[in-house]
Structures are given as structure tokens and as C-alpha cells.
Amino acid sequence: MKLLAVAALALVLAGCGESESYDEKMARTCGTPAQAYQYSKAAVKSHLKSPSSANFPGSVMDDAVEYEEVNRCTTTIRAHVDSQNTYGAEVRSQYQVTISYDVFKDSWSYSDLSIE
Structure with a gap:
């Protein structure tokens, strides 16, 4: 019985800790390069x-796609698109x-888009 009370107290105390930090959440939930590539196509379109x-x-x-993970939640994509002018x-x-x-907004964004 005493062991059960100690275990319950440990669970309560564990739940009283600080919420997950920004860095912890970023490390856990950032998208994959494949997801970044899909979003890059929408941005280019x-x-x-x-x-x-x-x-x-x-x-x-694909060999025609290059990506570089700039940091945990930022990826630079280099590829080509065939389309009508x-x-x-x-x-x-x-x-x-x-x-x-952005893990807190649960949204993707893009910047530095160049199409040549």
C-alpha cells in the first residue's frame, strides 16, 4: 500500500513540472524534408x-531535388519545375x-523564393 502511495505521488509530481519548452517541442514535431518539398511545390505554383x-x-x-536542413524546422529546397509560360x-x-x-502555429511558411 505504501508503495502504491509513493507511485501515485511520483505521478502527481511529474505532472506538475513545467510545460514542454519551445526547443523541446521544435525538436519533437518539425516536419520532414518530404513535407517541406510538398509545401515548396505549392509555394512555387x-x-x-x-x-x-x-x-x-x-x-x-529524386536526384533532381536537393534539400538542406538549415535548422530543426527550416529546409532549403532546390529543384526544377516544368510549366507553361x-x-x-x-x-x-x-x-x-x-x-x-512553426510548431506552435502548426503552419508552414516560405521565404527567399527564386525562380529562374
């Missing part, structure tokens, strides 16, 4: 003349974009 014509490499594991001709453009995931 939003800047194309004909987003419905966009064709990207299949996955982040203003005149309807299909062109290949190289792009680079930095994708970030």
Missing part, C-alpha cells in the same frame, strides 16, 4: 503563370525556396 501546368520531380528522394510554351525553371514549419 503560386508564382507561376500557369500553375495547373506545373510538373515537378516525383519526390524529395505566358505564350503557352513549356519551359523548365530552376527554383530555390526556404521552407519553415
Whole structure:
């Protein structure tokens, strides 16, 4: 009985600790490079003349896709997109974009997008 009371007290005290820190939550819940790649495609499409014509490499594991994890929740993606230009001709453009995931807002954002 005494052991049960000690175990219950330990559980109560463990629950009274501080909530998870920002760094702890970031380390645990940041997205994967594959998720960052999917978001990068959406970001690029939003800047194309004909987003419905966009064709990207299949996955982040494709040789045509490079990624660099800048920090725990930020990844830079470099790849290409084939899409129609203003005149309807299909062109290949190289792009680079930095994708970030905010664990507290549960949202993705992008910055430094360049399409050439």
C-alpha cells in the first residue's frame, strides 16, 4: 500500500513540472524534408503563370531535388519545375525556396523564393 502511495505521488509530481519548452517541442514535431518539398511545390505554383501546368520531380528522394536542413524546422529546397509560360510554351525553371514549419502555429511558411 505504501508503495502504491509513493507511485501515485511520483505521478502527481511529474505532472506538475513545467510545460514542454519551445526547443523541446521544435525538436519533437518539425516536419520532414518530404513535407517541406510538398509545401515548396505549392509555394512555387503560386508564382507561376500557369500553375495547373506545373510538373515537378516525383519526390524529395529524386536526384533532381536537393534539400538542406538549415535548422530543426527550416529546409532549403532546390529543384526544377516544368510549366507553361505566358505564350503557352513549356519551359523548365530552376527554383530555390526556404521552407519553415512553426510548431506552435502548426503552419508552414516560405521565404527567399527564386525562380529562374
